[in-house]
Amino acid sequence: MEHIEREAMEFDVVIVGAGPAGLSAAIKIRQLAIENNLPDLSVCVVEKGSEVGAHILSGAVLEPRAMNELFPNWKEEGAPLNVPVTEDETYFLLSDTKAQKMPYWMVPKSMHNEGNYVISLGNVVRWLGQKAEELEVSIFPGFAASEILYHEDGTVKGIQTGDMGIGKDGQPTHNFAPGYELHAKYTLFAEGCRGHLGKRLIAGFALDRDADPQHYGIGIKELWEIDPAKHKPGLVMHGAGWPLSETGSAGGWWLYHAENNQVTLGMIVDLSYENPHMYPFMEMQRWKTHPTIKQFLEGGKRISYGARAVVKGGFNSLPKLTFPGGCLIGDDAGFLNFSKIKGSHTAMKSGMLCGEAVFEAIAAGVAKGGDLAIARVTEGEDHFEKELVAYTEKYNNSWLKEELYKARNFGPAMHKFGTWIGGAFNFIDQNIFKVPFTLHDLKQDFAALKTVDASTFKPNYPKPDGKLTFDRLSSVFVSNTVHEENQPAHLKLTNPETPIQVNLPKWDEPAQRYCPAGVYEVMENDDGSKRFQINAANCVHCKTCDIKDPSQNITWVTPEGGGGPNYPNM
Known part of the structure; x- marks a missing residue:
């Protein structure tokens, strides 16, 4: 030009x-x-x-x-901080049906929420x-x-x-x-x-x-309108464990009762995960089937969806x-x-x-x-x-x-020692005494991904039912994502051959799974060969691909101004 x-x-x-x-x-x-x-x-x-x-x-x-x-x-000036935290609960999900509520004294003080507000x-x-x-x-x-x-x-x-x-x-x-x-x-x-x-x-x-x-997670969120009889304004719930524990992945979840019979809920999956078959979006969907979560959502309606990378390397x-x-x-x-x-x-x-x-x-x-x-x-x-x-x-x-x-040791402890030992370390560091040293996590998140040969466990992801659990396309629809169709793709490949020639055989092209909006697909041509398809119009601007691609072959650049999601009350 x-x-x-x-x-x-x-x-x-x-x-x-x-x-x-x-x-x-x-x-x-x-x-x-x-x-x-x-x-x-x-x-x-x-x-x-x-x-x-x-x-x-x-x-x-x-x-x-x-x-x-x-x-x-x-x-007095009308800031929309309308729902003070009234209850503060933390859980460890032991399986797809069992949960252990953590005594308040065992929760790191940094996660206590007295005086805070549930907000959009x-x-x-x-x-x-x-x-x-x-x-x-x-x-x-x-x-x-x-x-x-x-x-x-x-x-x-x-x-x-x-x-x-x-x-x-x-x-x-x-x-x-x-x-x-x-x-x-x-x-x-x-x-x-x-x-x-x-x-x-x-x-x-x-x-x-x-x-x-720097270290990152992918945060996947939904907004629901629930049965008023189940609504508890100011109830704040956090947790970890199942389903991420099945793949040895780190992360956690939240469920907050906001105003107007709405709850906001979601999951953060650390992008240092190792299993290439792990599918963060579907982990979040099956998490909702746990009785601890499902009890609030039954009879309700999902009204919005979104996803965004979060930065978690800290100090x-x-x-x-x-x-x-x-x-x-x-x-x-x-x-x-x-x-x-x-x-x-x-x-x-x-x-x-x-x-x-x-x-x-x-x-x-x-x-x-x-x-x-x-x-x-x-x-x-x-x-x-x-x-x-x-x-x-x-x-x-x-x-x-x-x-x-x-908080400098919180993330590195979870990465180095896992949920249980890392959690115990953080309890001591946050609640009892400050340790006199600093932990470091020097491995880039994208480098943590193992090959399909080294990580054979594949989680079972049930088909979405459209009521409690959903697919990515219907989710993108309620994110109100819109882009001008006739514009250059804003997801740039350094080498267009890498997804099929390198990522597919080594990692089963993980972009198919880590993207929470279904932007990336591996398609089959008429002659049986494979091609990498980018559905850029679906992009919710989460930046996960820019972070997690194991070949560091994808660069996110901005599309036309005004494009992308349009989140209400999120």
Whole structure:
């Protein structure tokens, strides 16, 4: 395609992603700008979802610590934290019919939920979006950040939003509209877990040079409306064991009673699993047949579905947070606290800390003679520091670092020792005394997968009944996933031959199973040969393929802005 002339827009700050981290950063910057008489300080947030909250997926139980700091009067201001936790239960599923409820004293303190709230994170993010707009943050939903822009000296200059109206052949169609260039003094990347631009920044600036490999899980969630007689608002249930125990896979599950006779339930499967025959989506489906779970769902109706990778490496896997011209915040950096199974409050806090550093740097630059509402100057004296080292300093002196440091051994213990011994280790580490050493998990998740020859056990996955258990296509339907059909595939294969020639014989092409949306299929041609089919329109943007492909042959890039799932109340 020929060179395209693009319109450029200039801001003080550009933020990629309207999630809890990105919006908290935007809000904090504008709060400080107004308080300190710099009302012209401009902040822009781009969001690839069709609206703020459309791509947000989480359990979720919110610890309100960061919300209390950002909006001390959030109750009076109408934040949708309406269901306080009233009961807190933890189970170990011993088999497909048996369960052991854990005494509360045996549950790691990090998993206690007194004072927390059962929420829809999507609705909380929508509320944060409204508060940001009240503070005159410019939010552009439906605009996906597709490229990072750089100054000649390598400093990040901003981002380019994706072109609209590119056909499958890579050429402009009749409704082509070029993407915009958004330039800024500082660009903050808040794309969530495995952000495709964050991934490039981490590699390009070697931000993970001193960190352990990042680790991930795939979270698969459903929202149900249940019989009012079975509904217990504020009941929070967590557990582990069956069915993942059959394949020796790590992970856990949740079931939360929210408002309006709804329950949110799901499973997180660690992407360090070894068995290539394991099928995370179907593990979640058969888990629902356990009496502990089924009792709430019988007579109810599933109303939504979604899936998203979660980042779980924690403190040991955090990359360097800053680079010239910008920062990583939220799960683009990996701030989720796995010991709490929570990342919303940590994402918010990281955005707030970064927002403080951004404001202070801009205010200092203005005091030296710099201008507001424009990007960094390319010639002459630039009054604004290039790298926000103050963000790292603020993190190092915050409760966020303290919290993540306390949890640093939680994930590695589960990976190294398994559910029982790892659980005992974490009970001691979280409840009795802090161990004086740090465990490390240095194996990449994709490298953990065994070949079909080395792992012959195949779980039995019953056919879905369409009432309690479902298939992937009907699930994608209730995720409201829509993409423009005539566009280049956003799932890129480094080598198109690898799925059939390498992955199929070695691992029975695991993309057929690890994808929770049925994007990848191995099809048979008329002559009996096999081909790899990508149903990109089904993609729910979970990023699992980018993480788990054993050949590291799949790269997720953003499709046209506005495409993907549209999650209600998720």
